[in-house]
Amino acid sequence: MEHSGENSGGAATPSPGRLDWVDVARGIGIIAVVVGHVWTRGPVRHAMYSFHMPLFFLLSGMLSRPQPIIPFARRQLFSQMRPYFLFLALVIAADQIIEPLKGNRPIFRDWPQDIGPLLLGGSWLAGPFIIFWFVPCLMVARILFNALSCRWPDPLTRRWGLAMLPILLVAYASGHITRLSPLGLLTVPMAFVLLWVGAAWHRVGWRGWMMIPFLSLSVAGLSGLLPSLNMRTADYGWPLASMGAAIATSFLIFKLSVTIAPHAAPLAAIGRGSLTIMYLHVPLIHYLSPYMDKLPLLALALSAPFALDRLIRLSQRATRWLL
Template sequence: MENRGDEVQQKSARRQQAQGGGRLEWIDVARGVGIIAVVAGHVWTKGPFRDALYSFHMPLFFLLSGMLSRPQPPERFALRQLLSQMRPYAAFLALLIVADQIIEPMKGQRPIFNQWPEDLLPILLGGSWLRGPYTIFWFVPCLMVSRILFNALLSRWSDPLDRRWLITIIPAIVCAYAVGEMTKASLLGLLTVPMAFVLLWVGAAWQLVQWKQWMWLPLGGIGLAGLSGLLPTLNMKAADYGLPIFSLASAVATSVLIFRISVHLAPYGGWLAAVGRASLVIMYLHVAVIHYLSPHLDEPWLLLNALLLPTGIYYLLRATPAARRLFL
């Protein structure tokens, strides 16, 4: 079994290298496409365009994370995830809370959190208790916990195509749909963990599938069913996964095709890759930009600012050692 696991890891690593080359630029390009879809989905908040973006944009990030997963010692991985993910989470959340305390009074409005110390509780609960410029903060804790759980099993069953994975994947799918029907309350975004876990596994398993040209047709048809609105769209934060299995399959199909297109765009997609490298900072900050600028800008300019301002902040943070350690 260990030899089989080593073979799986070597095959996956070779395939990724062949697809993107170098720094695996296609991954950054795919992240760039995904984060643009996320931002646009928060700029255009209703209508067919918004529904098309919601049909795949958050699953794309979980799938990509699954594709990049490699088994690591569980305890060490969990500790590293907690330190490396929750530190920027807390730093960006504190930064935006302070900014809101300054900006809203300047506009003649009350800050979102204006009753202290009572407001400390919803801030600590996170997830569905955070709204306005903080609404996206569910994503990172959800991804972190999902990755910790997924790695704990991957370190035991290193081949995602091993049939033993069905022992956990089938109950996780059932749990994902069941809890989404029972409640929308989501502590730190953890309501979405069962479905995120499933998507991590799908991404890891798909990485081992040999791509064939004929796959464009069926995947394109399934993806188009979600993009066109034929299938109900997704809202992962609220654990609303549309039509069971089918909406999720459409999200996977669209994301996989974006990955394939990203491979071909990688040699020419420098700006997309630059946006992709800044995707986590954009994820944290773009809703705040939209929140404060939406009364003053039309949607296309709002989209541009919600992408460019956080991207610029990312590269400034990266160039400053103290800020890089805290926020990145």
């Protein structure tokens, strides 16, 4: 996402008026996402899954501003789904080449029958495709949130609080009812709530007394005292508690990002490449994990998509289409 919240990648270099701490926070978040996919079990995985996806929804909510409903929705559809389908096609093409070289059959091999699952996305995409739920989910949640924000611009009003109660109930109930999630839409209710929390937090801001309760909740989530989250499958751990820990950790990361932003240029650069890293790190981990130790794999899963992101940005046309 840019400073305006329109995109998920950001510019290769900071634009005038850009909030550097946002890029730093996004950099920390995307590193946590990659770490959580390299370490697939154990305390490291649990710690990353306790907060990493909520951080991005909260950040998007903090950056949101009410915009004209139809132009905003149209802009979101074109700017988000165009890179979605292009990166999806890239990973499909790679899978058609790599799996036969390994002596396996490609994941999608029955054409044209497989077009249906590919278009459904979300829970129909596994293996190197599992991260593709995130962008459509965020896009739909942002379109809906913007529509309501245009009607109720102040997220701190009572009507917002009353509206969140049924949405929160739907978010928790839906994950118990089904795991089917076309385009990640099963997660939209919780994403909507997190967007609102982020927008409300932007109005409230940090208070000194918050440090102790936030640290306590964060430690409970990071240490495994509370169940972690899997937002892709609408598994939100213990109701309110696990998500509260994720929110606390994210807000602490935001505070840290503000503090270290002047000295954290590498993290900010990673944050500006987060869209490309988001789409491509899982395929790299999927294909290379049998052959590499975890630390080198982590380094490659971050550095290779980041390098590609920088190459894409050398071309205005490629940037427009892919980012």
